[in-house]
Amino acid sequence: MDQTRSLKRMANSGVNRRSVLKTTVAAGATALAMPYFYSRTAAQDPLKFWQFYAPGGDVATQSSWFEDMVASWNEQNEVQIELEYIPSSDYIGGSKLSTAFAANEGPDIFIISPGDFLRYYNGDVLQDLTPFMEQEAIDDFYPDVIATRAVDNKIYGLPMEVEPMAFYYGLDAWEDAGLTADDVPQSWEDLLGVAETLTNDERFGLLFETAPGYYQNFTWYPFLWQGGGEIVNEDGKTSGMNSEGGIQALQFWKDSIDRGVSPRQLLGSGGGDPVANMVSGFCAIQNVGIWAISELRENAPDFRYDVFKLPLPPNGTYTTDLGGWAFVANSKGQDPETAAQFCVWALGSMSEDSIQRGVSWCTEAKSDMAPRASVQEKATASGAFDEGAMKKFAEEIFPGGRAEPRVPPEVYKAVSDAIQACQLNAADPAQAAETAATQIEGFLATYDGAPIL
């Protein structure tokens, strides 16, 4: 064939550079959109439920709680649910979930902490669960706990647990240092004093989280609140980071390092890991949440310990931070309504089944407070809070607690930088608090997402 002529013919028939370009762009766009169409059409696929517990998670009781729940749903319903285990290191702080959403391949059901709520809510991917809930069940949730998962009275996430922060201490270390039950600190100054007594060449007296991240902020907030400080004031436009409460909370953590009673680096997975740090003898007192009870029960059953509630600054008011994760449904998933129904069926209905599921999560699979009155009552009646650390959590530590705040990443980062600068880089707390407040207020001036609580 005459190549030149055929090329010429192609040119005459309108196949020019522009049309080739157009075709390529169209083909490219179709290829890019393929996963989207695919996920839309394959409605019969099971709904994906991403979390860091099951199947085959580290703790057998927690893994089987999830597996039993899903098996029970699958028996009763046509639309099936499939658990997908994501290692917690990948899930929390990792990129797995965010990349999935960026590629429009987010799971149908997943779990989030308050720290992440606004990102997903403002991204418009959280399904409203309220239409599937009875009023009685809505009222059953503690208002404070549900507030950080709700916007305009619509509930977008159902909490599985409530996890207050406290201090744990090893009784052997305590007694060896000549301390008694009377020495349990009531004030921040007492705490640093006791920590000094407990500190030696082989051990730190007191441990706070040191790695920057959402978790460190979460553990620091109660110290901010105790002195009246706020990340964002009620007006939604100003920050209370630079208030006296904010400055003294930064100073407190800085003092713990300056006085040599706290480490700058932690063992294991960090401040939330009592076995690697307290049981190993690296520290004597550890700032950690209620979940540590079940971890110690599972992994160090012979370790003798006790807990005490967060001590206070001068003229401070007691509070603690109530963490915990929640089930949410993806409003852009393949079947958002069924996903929402599943969340409500699992954790937010008044059925005996749903309440019992809450009880067994909080008392058997984990050691947590319940997010709902009915579940808490039933768990209490079963004797879960009758003795030891669980009793102290229920009676002394939990009352007066405040739900973990929901903040956008910009606000989180400003707070995190202030904590890190004071705790580990010898910054002046007043200066660091001022910088954080300025950054937060700068961000709030243009922020138009859901309220920061």
Next chain:
Amino acid sequence: MPRHRGMSRKHREWLAAALFLLPDVIGLIVFLGIPMVLSLSLGFFEVDGFGTYAFVGFDNYQKMFNDPLFLKSLRVTLIYVVVLVPALYCTGLALALLLKQDLPFIGLLRGMFFLPHVISLVVIGLLWKFMLIDRVGIVNKFLSRIGIDPQSWLGNPDYALGTLLVITVWFLMGYYMVLFLAGLQEIPTEYYDAARIDGARPWQTFRDITLPLLKPTSFFVLLVSTVAAVAGAQGFDLVYIMTKGGPANATSVLIFYIYQQAFQFGHYGYAAAMASFMVLMLLILTGILFVVTKGGRFDFD
């Protein structure tokens, strides 16, 4: 004049070459070219990670130079590169010179220095973290025996980046040693024989024979280690495992800050703008290397 039927020899060869190159070119375009162009254009959008794109022009680039954390991570990266590249060059070359000699068990020795490179970086990060822990870690225990006060090697902003650099050098030097060994073995032994007969001292031999004849290897090592230092997975993995960018952003290298902005804060557009800026920096650095070494060609070739 009658027109040629068919293509000329030159055109046929051109077509054949194009067809041979096509599979590679398609692969490069699909897996590198298009993503690069998309990433570059992403830098001009505000992208929330949930399907919303808004064109913002140069806003992301403006924001970058007003962002103290970006400037801080730029500084950290600069220190990281300026220290890491020469350190890798010197340690890799020194090891190669030492292990070039005919020693007993030389294969085993070379293997030992290369070994860290085959272990997962996550494992390396966790092990070093454990060994470097405050007060009770094995490194501090050892140092206190020789009279050095225990330090928080990863928890003190004054030391964290240095510690990270030492571990990175320890991890990577075996790899560069292998590159240099290959380079050294290419140098004909006649030169050394001649030098010895002429009575050259070891330093003279090194300066006048080894170093000049190693130029191609040196060029390659400098290029690869610079790219690895700025954009490599090594730096990112160790930072992610050991410090999470802390303490107080002391180890927040640019690649880590980009990751944070994209995957933790959901600012994909801003992250893409920073990544584009980083690529530009790398291009300039590579360009300088090429100019200085006259396009990677060396006079003895």
